[in-house]
Amino acid sequence: MNTITDTNFNFPGQTNLYKGKVREVYTINHSKLVMIATDRLSAFDVVMPKGIPYKGQILNQIATKMMEATADLVPNWLEATPDPNVAVGHLCTPFKVEMVIRGYLAGHAAREYHLGKRQLCGVAMPDGLKENDKFPEPIITPATKAEMGDHDEDISREDIIKKGLVSEADYVVLEDYTRKLYKRGSEIAASRGLILVDTKYEFGKTQDGKIVLIDEIHTPDSSRYFYAEGYQERQDANVAQKQLSKEFVRQWLIKHKFQGLPGQTVPHMSNEYIQSVSNRYIELYEKITGEPFVKANVADIQNRIKHNVESYLNN
Template sequence: MNTIIDTNFNFPGQKGLYKGKVREVYNINDNLLVMVATDRLSAFDVVMPKGIPYKGQILNQIATKFMKQTEDLVPNWLIATPDPNVAVGHLCEPFKVEMVIRGYMSGHAAREYKVGKRILCGVPLPEGLKENDKFPQPIITPATKAEMGDHDEDISRKDIIARGIVSEADYLVLEDYTRKLFQRGSEIAASRGLILVDTKYEFGKTKDDKIVLIDEIHTPDSSRYFYADGYQDRQEAGEQQKQLSKEFVRQWLISNGFQGLEGQTVPQMTDDYIETVSDRYIELYEKIMGEDFVKADVVHIQERIQKNVERYLAEQA
C-alpha cells in the first residue's frame, strides 16, 4: 500500500525537524513551518505499526479547509497548502496544553464517569447522565501535551495556571477561542446533518506574540461526530450512537485486548482491515466536508511532496 509513514526531507533553509504522533514539522529558516500529515494512525497515544492510505491527505485537507472557515473568528498559523499532505504556516511556540471541549458525555469523559468520577479536569459533572447525553453547557477539559509514546494527562484550569504552564491572561484567550471555534464547528456540523460531540484545539504564539490556532481542527482524529438524525431516539432506547470519528478504531483495539496499557501488545491489522479503515476515513471526509474526496496520486508520494514543497519555497525566496 502506498502510504507515507515516515519522512526525512532536507528542504532548503531547513533548521530542524519535529516528529509528532501523526505530523512531521520542518522548521524553515526559523520563519516558516512545513507540516507534513503522514498516514500514521495513533490510538490511546500509541502509533500503530501500519499506515492508513489517504489518511494524511484527509486530515490535512479537513484541517486547512476548516481553518479558512473559522479565520474570521480566531487567527491561525496557516499560510498555504502546496501539497495535499502539506500545510505551511508561521513559526509558532506551541502552548503545552490541548484545549479539549465536550458538548456530550462521550469517549474519555464517559469512561471516567462510568468508574464513578464526577469531576473532570476540575469541572463538576451532573449526576444521572447516560453515555452520549448532552451536557447542559459545553465543558472544557484540558490535557497536557504528551511527547510521542507518552499519554496526554487531564489537567484543570487551576493547575495549568498554578504550575505556570500557561499564564492566566493567555489561558483566558485560549478558553474564549476554544468556545468560539466549537460553536462555529457545531453550526457547520449541523448544516451537514451531524453533531460535533467533542474536539480538541491546539494553540501557539507567533514571533510577534500573537495567539493563533495551530495543528488540526475538526478532523476525525481530533473530534467526534454523531449523526443528528435519530440521535434522540437512540438515546431514549439506550442504543449506541452512529458516529463519525476514529472511535471505531479504539473500539476495535479494545475488543482485541489493547488500550495502550503497559504490557499490552498492539493487535495485528490485516491489509483488509486497513482498507476498511481507509474507507471509513474517506466516508468521514465526505460527510464532514459535504463534498467528494479526490484521491491524490500516491504512486511516488514522497517525491511528490518534496517537489511541491521545494517549488513553493523557491517561489517565496
C-alpha cells in the same frame, strides 16, 4: 497500498525537524513551518504499525477547510497548502496544553463517569447522565501535550496556571477561542447532518506574541461526530450512537484487548482491516466537508511532496 509513514527531507533553509505522533514538522529559516500529515494512525497515544492509505491527505484537507471557515473568529497559523498532505505556515511556540471541549458525555469523559467520577479536570459533571447525553453547557477539559509514546494527561485550569504552563491572561484567551471555535464547528456540523460531540484545539504564539490556532481542527482524529438524524431515538432506546470519528478504531482495539497499557501488544491489523479504515476515513471526509474526496496520486508520495514543497519555498 502506498502510504507515507516517515519522512526525512532536507528542504531549502531547513533549520529543524520535529516528529509527532502523526505529523512531521520542518522549520524553515527559523520563521516558517512545513507540516506534513503522514498516514500514521495513533490510538491511545500509541502509533499503530501500519499506515492508513490517504489518511494524511484527508486530515490535512479537512483541517485546511475548517481553518478557512473559522479564520474570521480566531487567527490561525496557516499560510498555504502546496501539497495534499502538506500545510505551510508561521512558526509558533506551542502552548503545552490541548484545549479539549466536550458538548456530550462520550469517550474518555463517559469512561471516567462510569467509574463514578463527577469531576473531570476540575470541572463538575452533573449526576443522572447516561453515555452520549448532552451536557447542559459544553465543558472545557484540558490535557497536557504528551511527547511521542507518552499519554496525554488530564489537567485542571487551576493547575495549568499554577504550574506556569500558561499564564492566566493567555488562558482566558484560549478558553474564549475554544468556545468560539466549538460553536462554529457545531454549526458547520449541523449543516452536514452531524453533531460535533467533542474536539480539541491547539494554540501557539507567533514570534510577535499573537495567539493563533495551530495544528489540525475538526478532523476525525481530533473530534468526535454523531449523526444528528436519529440521535434522540437512539438515546431513548439506550443504543449506541452512529458516529463519525476515530472511536471506531479505539473500540476495535479495546475488543482486541489493547488500550495502550503497559504489557499490552498492538493486535495484528490485516490489509483488509487497514483498507476498511481507509474507506471509513474517506466517508468521514465526504460527510464532514460535504464534498467528494479526490484521491491524490500516491505512486511516489515522497517525491511528490518533496517537489511541491520545494517549488513553493523557492517561489
